[in-house]
Amino acid sequence: MIELATTVAFTIVSIAGVLGAGALLRARTLADRIVALDLLLVILVLAIAVGAVRTRERLYLDILVVTSLLGFLGTTIVARFMERRGSA
Amino acid sequence: MSARLLTVGWLTAVWVALWGGITPANVLSGLVAAGLVLTAFPIASRRPLRINPLWGAVLVGWFLAGLVRASATVAWQVIRPRSRLRPTVLTATLPALPPALRVLMADAVSLTPGTLTLDLIEDPPALHIHVLDGATADSVQRDVDTLARLVQRAFPPSGASGDHRAAMADPRTRPDEGGRR
Amino acid sequence: MIDVLTSIAVITGAALALVAAIGVHRLPDVLSRMHAATKPATLGILLVLIGVALRDGRLAVIAKVALVAALQFLTAPTGAHMVGRAVHRDTTEHDDDLDPVDGV
Numbered sequence: 001m002i003e004l005a006t007t008v009a010f011t012i013v014s015i016a017g018v019l020g021a022g023a024l025l026r027a028r029t030l031a032d033r034i035v036a037l038d039l040l041l042v043i044l045v046l047a048i049a050v051g052a053v054r055t056r057e058r059l060y061l062d063i064l065v066v067t068s069l070l071g072f073l074g075t076t077i078v079a080r081f082m083e084r085r086g087s088a
Numbered sequence: 089m090s091a092r093l094l095t096v097g098w099l100t101a102v103w104v105a106l107w108g109g110i111t112p113a114n115v116l117s118g119l120v121a122a123g124l125v126l127t128a129f130p131i132a133s134r135r136p137l138r139i140n141p142l143w144g145a146v147l148v149g150w151f152l153a154g155l156v157r158a159s160a161t162v163a164w165q166v167i168r169p170r171s172r173l174r175p176t177v178l179t180a181t182l183p184a185l186p187p188a189l190r191v192l193m194a195d196a197v198s199l200t201p202g203t204l205t206l207d208l209i210e211d212p213p214a215l216h217i218h219v220l221d222g223a224t225a226d227s228v229q230r231d232v233d234t235l236a237r238l239v240q241r242a243f244p245p246s247g248a249s250g251d252h253r254a255a256m257a258d259p260r261t262r263p264d265e266g267g268r269r
Numbered sequence: 270m271i272d273v274l275t276s277i278a279v280i281t282g283a284a285l286a287l288v289a290a291i292g293v294h295r296l297p298d299v300l301s302r303m304h305a306a307t308k309p310a311t312l313g314i315l316l317v318l319i320g321v322a323l324r325d326g327r328l329a330v331i332a333k334v335a336l337v338a339a340l341q342f343l344t345a346p347t348g349a350h351m352v353g354r355a356v357h358r359d360t361t362e363h364d365d366d367l368d369p370v371d372g373v
Binding site: 026 | 272275276277279280283284286287289290293294299302306310311314318321324325329333334336337340344345349351354355356358359
């Protein structure tokens with residue numbers, strides 16, 4: 001049951017990841033790139049969480065904490081940089 | 089002082105949760121870490137917010153319901169072929185709230201249907217809001233007012249001054265205008 | 270029963286991530302795309318985290334899941350807000366991409 005559900009979820013998340021990577025490649029402005037990277041990061045966090053459901057490995061939860069924090073830090077720093085530089 | 093203890097308490101709780109087990113060593117090192125954090129960043133120990141548990145629960149419920157509706161709405165807007173979107177930027181005014189609650193309002197507006205907070209301005213306190221589906225300024229203002237009332241009930245004004253305005257007027261609690269430029 | 274709920278939560282969460290990705294492709298301007306990238310994605314992560322908690326009922330796991338969920342709620346809108354503000358302050362002089370758009 002869980003095997004099947006997580007396999008389906010992994011498939012859906014993979015498609016989302018491919019679309020996210022496409023959005024990143026297509027992005028023409030810095031703001032678009034941040035939105036695409038943010039999306040990719042959310043997809044990554046979600047995929048790790050699906051992995052945690054599948055394997056019951058508790059280490060994944062620690063990885064989730066660190067990944068979300070680092071992602072937030074990255075987005076915030078680039079947004080600050082954009083404001084300072086004044087070009088989206 | 090009790091505010092300080094409260095902050096040490098929840099910081100320690102977070103620390104213990106991160107280590108994943110309640111052992112004497114975890115709790116002790118958590119207390120030390122929380123103390124260090126408070127010494128390094130004294131801002132965290134300032135002015136406690138009083139929480140009304142009942143209205144707090146209502147606020148959380150409203151927030152989760154809003155997030156579900158927002159996701160469904162965005163999903164529909166994304167999937168529907170040839171939809172007519174009317175993205176605009178509006179300004180909604182906020183009541184006098186301490187900075188932490190204004191940030192909470194900005195966050196909540198971002199996670200509720202059709203609206204995304206772009207900027208938090210002061211004097212007078214207001215939000216710049218990006219609207220996706222052509223909602224009117226009136227309806228957005230109504231939603232923000234409802235949310236503001238909920239927030240005010242969940243976090244009733246504390247202290248002898250008895251008013252959120254007092255927190256606004258306290259120069260130490262004013263954010264530094266985002267520190268830009 | 271718990272397995273069924275976990276499966277529903279995980280698959281719905283994954284589907285919401287897909288909705289976010291499609292939205293980022295289809296919506297017309299950066300700020301609109303941020304709606305898609307923020308809301309469904311946050312709910313999606315929340316659902317999968319509920320799945321993790323359902324699957325493994327140990328208190329230590331639930332505490333950490335709650336921590337990650339709280340982190341998402343604090344950081345996702347704040348990150349969107351930071352980017353939105355940067356874009357907004359940058360485009361208020363020449364706001365041609367904020368005009369009404371027909372079709373996506």
